[in-house]
Amino acid sequence: MSARNLLLGLLALLVVAPALVGAYPLAVLILILHYAYLGIAWNVMMGFAGLLSLGHTLYVGLGAYVAAALYASFGLPALLGAIPAAIVATLAGLGIGALGFRFRVNGVYFALLTIAFAEFTRILFDHMGWTGGSSGFFLPVEHGQVSPVALRGPPILFYYVALAMAAGGFMLARSLMRTRLGYAWLAIREDPDSAAASGVDVFRARMAAVAVSSALTSLGGVFYAFYYNNMYPEQIFSMARSIEIILAPIIGGLGTLFGPVLGSFVLTLLGEGTTGLLEHLGLAAPGAKQVIYGVALLVIVTVQPAGLWPWLAKRLRIGRDG
Amino acid sequence: MAEPLLTASGLSKGFRGLKAVNGVSFSIGSGDILAMIGPNGAGKTTCFNLIAGAMLPDAGEVRLAGQPITGLRADQVCRAGIGRTFQLVKPFAGLSVLDNVTVGALNAVRHVAEAKERARAVLDLLDLGHKIGEPASALTLPDRKRLEVARALATGPKLLLLDEVMAGLRPTECDRLVEILAGLNRRDGLTILLIEHVMRAVMKLAQRILVLHHGEKIAEGVAEAVVRDPAVLDSYLGEEAP
Amino acid sequence: MSLISIEEVSVRYGDAQALDRVSLAVEEGEIAALIGANGAGKTSLIRAVSGIVPLAGGRVVFRGQDITGWPSHRIADLGIGQVAEGRQVFPTLTVEENLRMGAFLPRARAKLAPTLERIYGLFPRLAERRRQTAGTLSGGEQQMLAIGRCLMGQPDLIMFDEPSLGLAPTVVQEVFRTIRRLNEDGMTILLVEQNVAQSLRLAGHAAVLEQGRVTLTGTGAGLLADDRVRQAYLGL
Amino acid sequence: MTYRLRSSRRALLQGAASAGLAASLPFGAARAQGPALKIGVILPRSGYLAQAGQSCQRGVDIAPQVLSDLGHRVDVVSVDFESNVDLARTQAEKLIADGAQAIVGAFDSGGTSAIAQVCEQKAVPLVINVAAAPQITEQGFKYVFRNFPTSVMLVRNGLSLMKEMFKATNVTPKSGIFIHANDTFGQANRGAIDRLFPTLDMPFRLVDAIAYDPRAQDLSVEVTKCKASGADFVIVTTRAGDAIRLIREMVKQRYEPKGIVSPGSPGMYDQEFYDGLGGYSDYTITNLPWPNFNAPITKRLGEAFAKRFPQARFGVDAFNVGFTFEAMLVAADAAKRAGSRDPRAIAEALRSTDIADHVMTGGTISFDAKGQNNNIASAMVQNLKKTPTVVLPRDAAQAKPVFPMPGWRGRQA
């Protein structure tokens, strides 16, 4: 099987899915696609350029708040609001990147820097009056309005938007991998010194990775804002959410294109499945699901640290393109 | 006489009090091959790092074709026309052999497709053409050494810095690499500066030899003369001075 | 019977072969030298013998006991000491703490105090600097410390890995004098060096290591006169 | 302590069992007529809101029996959203997909708002049990009904009850300080206080307002700040854990204001508060809607509660249990009047809700155009002998208000 056929088959299946499944599975699918998209966006930084960010909710939150505020205040449709949202998030990312890279903050320290900025921003938003502070920001609900441009409408609309974002993100990541920049990223990930010796401007390539990743992530935030219609700093900027974003690509396979998608499917289905199973068994005690989640993660990290996709790809005989 | 391609003057670098390189000056004419020899810890690799922009010299200056390159970053030095290999090989382990060299080739050409073509050609030249699909991590040490040379070569350098690329190669492999490098030098006028312990390669390739000992230049000249220099023998073989 | 005999030892790092069926024996009381260029596999051999890197093949026998696959701390406790390449002192520990660590082994603990005095006698510079951290010592002093620390472990065999590396010529002379003195006091020594002439002059037996294989063996004096050695090192 | 651990776990198991029991009840066993209304209940039974969520769940567990006595047949499916808004949304989707005809929930404003989106899209009515953020009924939903005061209503009633108390006891503080958790509810209260305080002609000065991180485990600086302000009256908005820490710090720092009053926040009437503070919990005051214990329906609810949860105190859980029960009652009542199990029809019927006999004090339950019930009254509830006791208004009072409160000295934990 080739990667292209697998991709087209999956895409076709997802396109017709709403006709086949009910409302609840559709909601789960939206969640899967949303996290797959965020995973793809995060993977650009970690998987491609080797930069571990544990504060990606910063960009989700900024994107969500900017687009939502512009819509609530000026009626700017989501599609247009996404542009300033991405700009703000990108600037934030570039700021953190510039500071981190110029001051040579590497590895775990860089990861902590990203957490620090995300937490810093969360507390700032908790105190920002015009976005509702910690009491949250709410979007008005219009009835009967169906507009893909304004991101208003029934779940099926959001489903296709999420699908388009995941597919678009996938294609973008795939084509970026085949550019000069993509090669520069991979080189830096593997060995920054060798990359520099081969003529790669490490600083600029890293900044480009942060820019692309933060811009893409912020669009996920825009989607979040309009899908849920409400956001709280505590929740949208939370550290737990950052962790949730990175689980799918790591479990699926860092630096691979399919990894985040596969990881998101596996994790979400595992999560929903165990919730259902435990409820069925009458064991739905708080925490039980997450313990299983943690054990799954532990098993994958110890047994298959490169992730599920490289393992699966080998079995399906799919080449590097995945 | 034409201006030398590379001029290093008064290069110095210390680490925590230890003078690794101390006032070293030399130059390489365009199209020349210069070998840098000396015992372990003599400061050869530090010299390379100073030239290639991996480290900043405490004092001294490096010029490439008359232009000062001191203080440039490693990638800027590479773009200025100096390709290098690392003594402890640093391939992009997770990438394929072809992709490793493509990264280097992208320094010379704009488009990825062209770069891949170029990388293939370079890999063929270094007898790695049959391994382009393998991940670099699966290569043997001699193959990794050649991969490093290929990657540096693919950047399209005017000057190639080779840091002990012959170590670990079998005599026949060593001769083959010498042949390839000599060919590049002859045909394309590639200038080469090499650090090397394998004397059979040094004597075949280098027109001139420069000897470092304790961070200082102790001899420089035509290969045959240098290896008979008593100071060199002393430093190198550890003979006591006569 | 040899004190230690290294039989057909191979070492691999991933796919790379660092040592290929190397055999070498050191007799009790002698200095054996192993010479070779950078990357020839000298350090790999020492680390393989001391259990720091695993063997891919072959075996190591010490005093008739097969110690292949033993963990490094048990091998050290058997009496195989080493002075590693680059000294490997503990930079934030004081000189005395460094020395005490050499005697952490069960075999050495009881004799800690007298040995410490003996080493301070051997290297008065260390006695002067016993409260100083090792990171502040000069290269030569660190080498003395490394040797002293090794002696604290009451070894029967000391493996020296490039003890002359990066040292000033006068210090190099001192190191070689120390090695000779230790040997004269009865210590068995395996010396791994690039400093060909000095090593061969000291050594009873010697071998040349090239690309992970032993290519020449003989007496020290024999090899010193051997044109092939000169060729390998100077292309003469 | 160990006992409480066991009891909460048992409550969970019983909750699960009761849901199953209700579902499997044979048709003829119920007194009510027609097919059962399928109500989906979403509560934060775990996570940081678990205390309150489990308290509400006790109301859910006894509701089917009590409603059945009233002639309503309901079939309850309960789910936990783990205090996680994302999960609230998917759980709502799941409940509706499984055939829930009305949704009840969700104690927390964030979760409630997320559920409201789903209900709106699916045209299934949501009856809110507890959630005060004003925005929820300002977003333009048509399927959302709130039988709970907004924070503005809570604070307005709370402040006027304070005035009433000053009058009744003839003691008026000179200056007050407001200290609140910086979360959704805390900020909503802050907004309401900022807006209402100047307009209500309060007899004391508000010298400062202090916000603290709701996750903060250490409130010593906060109390030092209160003490340093010189205020002799403290208004608080808390949750259970921080209320305990706040009082504990006041005792340690020997800060003794005339009164500690919450204008409608949880915390100071939770069982956890009494367990954690013992005697120090007494005399603190919460102004909030409270059950009318004289109403027959409240009595019946209390009996069912005592039977089902012999170890818990109805007097403590009454607020959460009362509002949760009422939300289910409102849904069942609408379904009965609609004569249909169609969610749209139920929503239509909800708009004309008019229930006079209910649990909480205040007028009849009815909803305005935005789906808000504006007829909910507040009572002043003071902790006396570790029991929440209504002290105002006078007609509902079980005891007289104690103000100023006695000092800390001589009390026991």
Add this chain to the structure above:
Amino acid sequence: MTVYLDIVASGVLTGLVYGLMALGLSVIFGVVRVVNFAHGELTVAAMYMAWVLAGSLGVDPILTLPLIAAALFAVGYALQRHLVEPFIGRPEHEQFMLLLAVSIIMLNGLLLAFGPDARHVPVDYAYDSIELGPMLLDTVRVYAAAAAVALALGLYLFFRFTDLGTAIRACADNLLGAQVVGLDVRRLYALAFGLGCALVGASGTLMVLMRDATPILAVQLTLLAFIVVIIGGLGSMAGALVGGVLIGVSEALAGFVLMPSLKSLFSYGLLILVLLLRPEGLMGRRA
């Protein structure tokens, strides 16, 4: 003015307990070079142990401290030996994922076992204060801080004057050097991990006097420990205490002078500044 004295004193006392907790993280990182992301979960586990022991035996947590420290030592030793050891030398993100998995399992295991409610350990002196001149000091905090200082001092003496302590430092200093002299590095690593966890156990026991035990506290404590050790210097023992006091005092002052809810904004601000300007921390060594 006395109010500032009170604030600073309270900050110092709290900071010392923070410091002790962070010390555990620092010891593990300093020796094993693994960042223990399950730090907060271990601390909370210790808090629950103290709560259970106090409830069943009715003993003051300070008295059960050695028991809990020993239990966590065993946990840490086993954790290093069986889970972490194979990950030494693997990429940072893999180590991170491993410990993240451990933390998820532990956090939710605690939730399963103890439920989400906050558990308080009642002690006789819970409501007492000590008058010291014009200052009013919280008795609980004074005891906890004193215990923290005593433990830190004990740790210092252990590392400075015992051969085992020196050997652990030697491993941290130069791993190859340690192997060369024949130290049993794997055992020493496990000892160091166990020791770090024992400190976590001790600090958790003291923490339960000041904080109620609840699973969600874990994430906060992990982040807090990170802030403290990064500011003080990851791997530096004095740095952990200094960082703890610094954070304790600056949070108290920021809370008093500005707004309590902004407290952690200052901690994170401080963290960012230190990461940028002195990434090795105030007391750390330059790499």
